[in-house]
Amino acid sequence: MEQPFLPLCRKDMEARGWEQVDFVYVIGDAYVDHPSFGHAIISRLLEAHGYRVGMISQPDWKDEKSIAVYGEPRLGFLVSAGNMDSMVNHYSVSRKRRPADAYTAGGVTGKRPDHAAVVYGNLIRRTYKDTPVILGGIEASLRRLAHYDYWSDKLKRSILLDSGADMISYGMGERSILEIAEALDSGIAVQDLTYIDGTAVKVKNLDSVYDAVLLPSYEELKADKRKYAKSFYTQYCNTDPFSGKRLAEPYQEHLYVVQNPPAKPLTQMEMDDVYGLPYRYTYHPSYESQGGVPAIEEVRFSLTSSRGCFGGCNFCALTFHQGRIIQSRSKESLLAEAKKMTKQKEFKGYIHDVGGPTANFRHPSCEKQKKDGVCPKKQCLFPKPCKNLRADHREYVELLQSLRKLPGVKKVFIRSGIRFDYLLADKDQTFLKELCSFHVSGQLKVAPEHVSDAVLKLMGKPENQVYKEFVKKFTKMNERLGKKQYLVPYLMSSHPGSTWKEAVELAGFCRDMGYMPEQVQDFYPTPSTISTCMYYTGLDPRTEKPVYVPKNPHEKAMQRALIQYQNPANYELVKEALIKAGRTDLIGFEKHCLIRPRKLSGKPKKKRPGK
Secondary structure, eight states, rough: OOOOOOOSSSHHHTTTTTTTTSSEEEEEEEEEEETTSHHHHHHHHHTTOOOOOOEESSOTOOOOGGGGGTTTSEEEEEEESSOOOOOHBBTTTTTTSSSSOOGGGOOOOOOOTTTTHHHHHHHHHHHOOOSOOEEEEHHHHTTSSSETTTTTTEEEOOOOHOOOOOOEOTTOHHHHHHHHHHHHHHOOOOGGGOOOHHHHEESSSSOOOOOOEEEOOOHHHHHHHHHHHHHHHHHHOOTTTOOOOOEEEEEETTTEEOOOOOOOOOOOHHHHHTTSOOOOOOOOOOGGGGGGOOHHHHEEEEEOOOOOOOOOOOOOOHHHHHHHOEOOHHHHHHHHHHHHTTTTTTOOSOOOOEEESSSTSSSSSTHHHHOOOTTOOOOOSSOOOTOOOOOOOOOHHHHHHHHHSSTTTTOOOSSSSOHHHHHHHSSSSHHHHHHHHOOOOSSSEEEEEEEEHHHHHHHHHOOHHHHHHHHHHHHHHHHHHOOEEEEEEEEESSSSSHHHHHHHHHEEEEEEETTTOOOOOOOOOOOOHHHHHHHHHHTTTOOOOOOOOOOHHHHHHHHHHHHHHSGGGGHHHHHHHHTTTGGGGGGGSSSTOOOOOOOOOOOOOOOOOOO
């Protein structure tokens, strides 16, 4: 018999014979019981350890009764804005409202507030003055200390203070949430839980906090961007669970926000246990009449094989959230989930993805990470692959081969992206052959992001020459196999360091490959990335050297238009950009030109009768 969904209302709770829940879990998403959704993992994990959890999905934040449907929980409230940051979910990089919300039933918008974790926290606190409130999820995780907020263009203080919550369970959260639950269940006051790895807490003094590194105060950070850059880099260098130090950020009124070191990574057995919990792998049936929850379509027939990423891209927040140490599931666990998948009536024989943040990362980048963690100030792949890097795809290839052999499976795709520099570092090219033979459907999406080495360096990405080498090997392998398959490169405009020179260089790359990208990612300054720190401070926090930052919306629009110069709608922007860049030589009829000059428009002369 299938495990039922967790309660979504008081009626569900009473149907189970419960008078009270241990935890009320408030989420900004629709309730989807699938392990690709953080709320599903945490709620099922607590259930497996004997705790009673009631879900409140997308409460009406204008009505205090909306979070009181179960009454006061025995142990506390858990709060998450959802699988996505609510501000990224709501707004494009140009700060325009998005037309749909994939994490809401029917894709409708307006079901969650901006800065949802803050709003939900205060909503709870107005009704339940002393009940513990614990924030989780990516929105809280990336705002656990002072952070730059792109949408208000201000440096904001820790979300812990603005939300009225007692603590944050940051990162993936399995270890910390169980330790919090056990401590609260044993009668320890939430104010005394200052020591748990993977949490951030607020304290009135540092008497209960030992060995903390003192960061500059919030007031100092607001007054001095260089101090903020230094403070941010200190945080960045302390994101490892083995070497990371405890950090304390002072605020006025004798308050400190203390970030404890990250929780230790899960073992493979623990990962298997987490993904082996009795999920229903779909959304709550109450959403069926509204058309279901669109976000399920991306993950319904996909397998999460790993978490964490040692790629170290500077515009990505994974270092602060999932960390750089790869944690992977066993082949047996993944095959068991795939077999369940093949029995679903909607399954058509296609597994859409087998991966994680980076599909071809299946083990830590080197042996020492298992006991000592990652190097605080060195990257595994940047600027060159580390000499200790263990580039080995054999286990991943075996996994893919086993999945292909399952009855009912026609094709296994890889869509979560691969690191081509890691692929090249593996001297055995079996994976490339397998990839081209079985796991590409005509096009393979890869992310060189840019072609200018100056920008790539600031992105934390390999030199353009590495991508060129991968293109050659990919093309040659497909020729050997007699296949016509193509690369679809993801490109990013307006990243810090991109001047007109680099923007035109990127446009030239698009011209030379005869390809106009349909989608271009304009750099989006989300909290807790090195690139966002550059955007806000104008400094590279690693070196404290100045960085050019394109901030003007019109300039950003021009840089973006250059990549899509073939689109007639972009003509005037491209022309203006080329003039500003001093590259009018690219306006003309020669082969190397990006656009042609347009004739002066004027009213045509009327012909006389008889002429």
